[in-house]
Amino acid sequence: MTEQLKMCFDKILPRDFNRPHRTLALGDPARAILVIRKMWPNGSTLRVRFMGGSPEQQSLAREQAGWWSEHANLNFNFNDAANAEIRISFDPTAGAWSYVGTDNLSIPKNEATMNLGFQDGGTSGHEFGHAIGLGHEHQNPAGGLEWNEEVVIRDLGGPPNFWTPEQVRHNVIRKYSIDQINGTEFDPNSIMLYAFPASWTKTGQSTHANEVLSALDRAFIAGGLAYPRDKVPEPIDLPVIDTSGTSASIGEPGEEDIFKFTATTADRYTIETGGQTDVVMKLFGPGKITDLIAEDDDGGVGRNSRIVADLNPGEYFVQIRHYNSSGGTGDYEIKVSK
Numbered sequence: 263m264t265e266q267l268k269m270c271f272d273k274i275l276p277r278d279f280n281r282p283h284r285t286l287a288l289g290d291p292a293r294a295i296l297v298i299r300k301m302w303p304n305g306s307t308l309r310v311r312f313m314g315g316s317p318e319q320q321s322l323a324r325e326q327a328g329w330w331s332e333h334a335n336l337n338f339n340f341n342d343a344a345n346a347e348i349r350i351s352f353d354p355t356a357g358a359w360s361y362v363g364t365d366n367l368s369i370p371k372n373e374a375t376m377n378l379g380f381q382d383g384g385t386s387g388h389e390f391g392h393a394i395g396l397g398h399e400h401q402n403p404a405g406g407l408e409w410n411e412e413v414v415i416r417d418l419g420g421p422p423n424f425w426t427p428e429q430v431r432h433n434v435i436r437k438y439s440i441d442q443i444n445g446t447e448f449d450p451n452s453i454m455l456y457a458f459p460a461s462w463t464k465t466g467q468s469t470h471a472n473e474v475l476s477a478l479d480r481a482f483i484a485g486g487l488a489y490p491r492d493k494v495p496e497p498i499d500l501p502v503i504d505t506s507g508t509s510a511s512i513g514e515p516g517e518e519d520i521f522k523f524t525a526t527t528a529d530r531y532t533i534e535t536g537g538q539t540d541v542v543m544k545l546f547g548p549g550k551i552t553d554l555i556a557e558d559d560d561g562g563v564g565r566n567s568r569i570v571a572d573l574n575p576g577e578y579f580v581q582i583r584h585y586n587s588s589g590g591t592g593d594y595e596i597k598v599s600k
């Protein structure tokens with residue numbers, strides 16, 4: 263007899279449909295996959311608003327969100343703020359899903375960013391894993407899983423998921439871009455993995471459901487490539503209109519630099535990086551480091567980033583992360599001009 267499989271729908275923005283996920287690899291040991299361009303600044307407090315749900319459902323979501331904040335340098339504030347970064351509905355007909363990391367900021371404030379249509383086992387913890395930037399472990403290219411595509415598409419096309427073949431390919435079969443993965447092993451105990459039967463793989467490999475964070479999940483999310491408590495970057499002051507630029511370097515793979523600058527007038531500002539290092543840049547503010555204004559990967563010269571934005575007076579933050587974790591360190595310059 264076949265157990266009905268409840269699978270998570272990994273929500274993605276339309277602009278992401280045609281580009282591969284960029285994932286940060288995790289040296290050793292093995293662990294979950296992080297989508298680097300979607301990571302929150304280390305030390306962020308994310309506000310959460312419930313859009314419905316019984317006290318029991320809400321309490322379960324709060325408890326399992328805490329599995330991550332216990333280890334990661336991130337806090338959740340369940341204050342039901344109207345403009346909360348994470349907004350949770352409990353529609354039982356819509357499955358379980360969440361947007362990933364900073365993608366949550368692109369969703370209209372009156373819409374949910376996460377749905378907990380079921381909360382079996384560690385489902386709420388799994389969805390909060392997405393909310394803080396984690397992808398699906400079964401899409402880890404280091405997993406070496408060879409799918410029986412027809413069987414997977416047939417099974418997930420039926421109840422309770424009723425996915426289209428394209429949804430199955432996106433959520434299960436398509437692997438994260440391997441060029442961003444560095445020596446990662448597959449973690450069969452990750453909460454970001456779902457259970458699937460042996461008939462789904464050519465090798466007859468099956469996986470079991472994981473209802474709590476694995477040891478590697480906990481170590482990874484608190485580690486230097488994710489949200490470490492002991493390496494909160496102090497914002498570096500950036501002058502506006504500095505033709506020589508300000509030099510900075512990314513010393514360790516996955517390291518994050520935070521800059522801040524003050525816009526004294528309402529104007530069009532350009533923030534750009536220079537050098538040979540491939541970086542991903544995000545602009546936040548005014549005043550708050552979780553209010554994303556814009557992000558850019560290769561909009562500048564070569565692999566450099568460039569953001570042009572019309573800003574009101576206030577304090578703004580720029581987050582720089584390295585695109586590639588393998589050899590992804592090096593010097594770069596950054597400048598703000600108007």
Ligand SMILES: [Zn+2]
Nearest residue numbers: 270271272398
């Ligand atoms: Zn998922």
